[in-house]
Amino acid sequence: MTWRAEDQRLLERLEDEALFEQVWRALAGTDDGAPHPRAAGVLVALREDAETRGLVEAARRGDMAGLLKALHRPDPARLAPRHAHHLALLWDRVADVLEPTHETGSVLARKHSLAMWAWLAAEPAYLEALAERVIDGALPPPEVGRAVQEAPLASLDRLGARALADANERGDRGRLALAALRLVPEACDDAGCGDELRRRLEARSRRHREAAVDAAIRRVDDRIEQSLIDHAPVAELVEHASEAAAIWQWAGRDEQVERFLVQRLTPALWDRYRERAWSDVAALLRPLQAPVESLAIRIESDPSKLAYAAPCAQIFVFMAEVASQFERQLALAERALLLCETHRNGRLVLADLLVERGLRRLDRAGVFGAGDALNDAAADIRRAESLFPQLKRLPAAKQRLKAKGVDLDA
């Protein structure tokens, strides 16, 4: 009996399917949810490439490490389109199976899948050929072209739809979809994307994230609006602010929510501030602390976010005003000016606190007040004057300093 080429192909298919069962178990940690046996085709390209053939042979002998690494980190320069297609689907499947139990692994698997779709987006010839065979002339060429262009981005659309669907309930699937969408820049790196494609993918990812976050905060926004119209008790606003902070966590500490919190609650904070309702101000600030701190770090590390510096600084000023410890008040006021050097209220509050510290230092300096305490007090009052020369307490403070022998106007 002769051994024919098709017999060899059948043997290889069966051997690949047997090995793929082990590969799936290694990737997903379970036999459940395995993809269609055709997914074993992911081994074909590896077997046919001289550089990776040994990995498949080693895996058959029980050493899976090299093969798994090749599946995790395929070299974009050596990828074949069909192999990338297999990998895109395989990793998406792994992500689905891991989702309920291994969130980090699931998100990373999703990123691998996105990287492969991104790689395919840069290889339209494969998708065009596939589309021609599948559509078989049933659509006009421009429509086929559009479908081919959109196809690799569809995985982003699917994640966006999941995030949007879960926005109101802040569900886990939506949260993980948003986490995966945030990894699009990394996926582009892994795929070796060019600038134009990267911009396209990142813009699509951003649009989906914004849509989901918008949907999540819309309801809170409406409630805040209603509470403000009703002059509702602060506890109601605190509840809404806490919900917005929960959305911030759900959305992976999203900047959009940070900006929303700052912009939306600042007027309410001003109202309570003018009423000198300090405990209300403190209560309303509590849920804002972590998001505002996060926004401040973004602003400090990215000059393009300068537009948000002043509103964010104002929140730190509020925090400084109601902090219970003097040193904490000073630190918060300093933080406000670090964010926005020209912030009027920040300068006023810090100047006032510096005068206060200067006077306390003068008190400690004693009758013959000399030495470090006097010098430190002079430095504080001098800085206060430079920050806010019109400060009402400033002349009296300078007078006291003069009485100790330090004339700042000399």
Next chain:
Amino acid sequence: MPEPTDENPFERWGIDPEQGPAAITERMRELIEDATDEATQKAIRAAWEALTLHPARRLTAALGAHPDSHGVLGAAPPRPPRRAPSQVSLELRDLLARPSALAALGLEREAEAPLPEPTDPIVDPDG
């Protein structure tokens, strides 16, 4: 948009996406003929409609299905050649155990003993 595999009609019904609408129809016809219950027939018909009447949906499903990287299976291997009938004619005595085998089993005496009378459980119930 890639759908989860178990919902992908190409994978669920074992169709190669690249074979085109004619192959889809042919395969679906086979599946409907083989289907034993109405619910399955209905599901197959719905999948056929989705895949053949909506080309864009067909492309979406094709992108969500693993390509067949192993290629078509081809024809089954040829049957082994039929053996020619044996030229040796067997007789009843060829079926008897050889003395050497009986000796090895220690059954020489039993082999030489006369055969017992045939019994008929209907005629002789004690037999």
